Amino acid sequence: MAIELAYRPNGVLASKIHLKHVSVATTEGYAARPGGAQAELLAEVNKHEAGHKLAVALREFRNYQAGILPAGPGAAGLTEAFARIDGTVTDGAEAPNVQRSDRDILNLLSRRAETLHLGIANYCWFDDPSRALCLKLAGTPDARAPLAGMCDSARCPQATHHPRHRAVWADTAAGAAVFLGGLGRTRRTEHARLQAEADRAQRVLDAIDAAGQAGHADPAAGQRP
Numbered sequence: 001m002a003i004e005l006a007y008r009p010n011g012v013l014a015s016k017i018h019l020k021h022v023s024v025a026t027t028e029g030y031a032a033r034p035g036g037a038q039a040e041l042l043a044e045v046n047k048h049e050a051g052h053k054l055a056v057a058l059r060e061f062r063n064y065q066a067g068i069l070p071a072g073p074g075a076a077g078l079t080e081a082f083a084r085i086d087g088t089v090t091d092g093a094e095a096p097n098v099q100r101s102d103r104d105i106l107n108l109l110s111r112r113a114e115t116l117h118l119g120i121a122n123y124c125w126f127d128d129p130s131r132a133l134c135l136k137l138a139g140t141p142d143a144r145a146p147l148a149g150m151c152d153s154a155r156c157p158q159a160t161h162h163p164r165h166r167a168v169w170a171d172t173a174a175g176a177a178v179f180l181g182g183l184g185r186t187r188r189t190e191h192a193r194l195q196a197e198a199d200r201a202q203r204v205l206d207a208i209d210a211a212g213q214a215g216h217a218d219p220a221a222g223q224r225p
Contacts, residue, residue, distance in 0.1 A: 002030035050114070054106055056123070057113040060162060061085065061105060071207035072153060072161040074125055081112055117146050121168040122153035123160050131157050154200055166208050173201035 005015040006027075016027040029041070060070065064082040069075065085108045115127040126146050129135055133156035134147040146158075153159035161169070176198035183191050 002027065006031035053113045053116045053118070054109060056118065057109045057116060058102060058106060060123075061109060063162070068163060069211040070123075070160040070162055071204070071211040072122060072159050073155060073157045074160045075211065077157075078125060078160050085109065117148070119148060119151060119153065119159075121161070121165050121172075122151070123162065123165075124148075124151065124153070124156070125158050125160065127158065133157070154204055161204055161208050163208060163212055166205065169201045169204045169208070173198055173205060176201065 002015045002019060005011045005018060008014065012024065012027055012031060015021075015031060016024050019027065019030065021027045021030075060078075061082050064070075064079065065086065070078050085105065088108060112125070112127075115125050117124040117126050124132075124146050126132060129143060130141060132143075132146055133152055134150040135141050135143050137150050137152075138147055140147075151159070153161065176194050180191065180194050180198065183194070
């Protein structure tokens with residue numbers, strides 16, 4: 001309503017009076033006018049969100065260097081990206097030097113971090129919409145962001161699971177086991193559905209544990225020149 005009122009001559013002032021705003025800045029925010037409070041708030045939110053994504057990407061990169069690898073369908077692609085960054089030279093010298101400082105690493109991670117979408121049980125590295133399973137299921141291949149409500153991270157090629165997601169999958173597996181124990185023999189359809197959910201959660205758990213141990217088992221993993 002504020003936007004519709006603002007389209008009219010002297011609409012911002014009319015909106016302020018009609019909506020009983022104390023300040024015109026508030027009305028500008030509601031009306032989404034350039035330079036208004038809404039635009040400033042959105043810019044600040046985007047800035048903090050971008051900073052947080054960079055911090056998450058850096059943390060997972062440091063985990064990779066420590067031998068704690070990601071799991072999930074998108075793990076191979078993410079690991080390859082981290083390996084390229086880890087081996088990037090700092091200058092044109094004959095002896096390559098690995099980027100070691102957080103500032104250098106953040107510069108290299110920035111493009112990858114822009115594609116990151118944080119999920120409760122996974123990370124989505126949304127760098128190619130045509131490969132996003134959620135968009136395929138929804139029939140919206142041209143969308144600019146993933147559909148978190150339709151995420152199936154166990155099958156999406158752009159999803160990864162990390163140790164911080166383990167508790168969510170463990171709770172899912174435990175909850176499914178409790179419900180399975182309470183089902184009667186006649187409820188075969190429900191039993192099959194819950195069993196599939198429990199098996200899926202257990203596979204993700206096993207993959208997270210295996211990925212975390214794989215790097216430590218390989219002496220060369222996580223080592224840098």
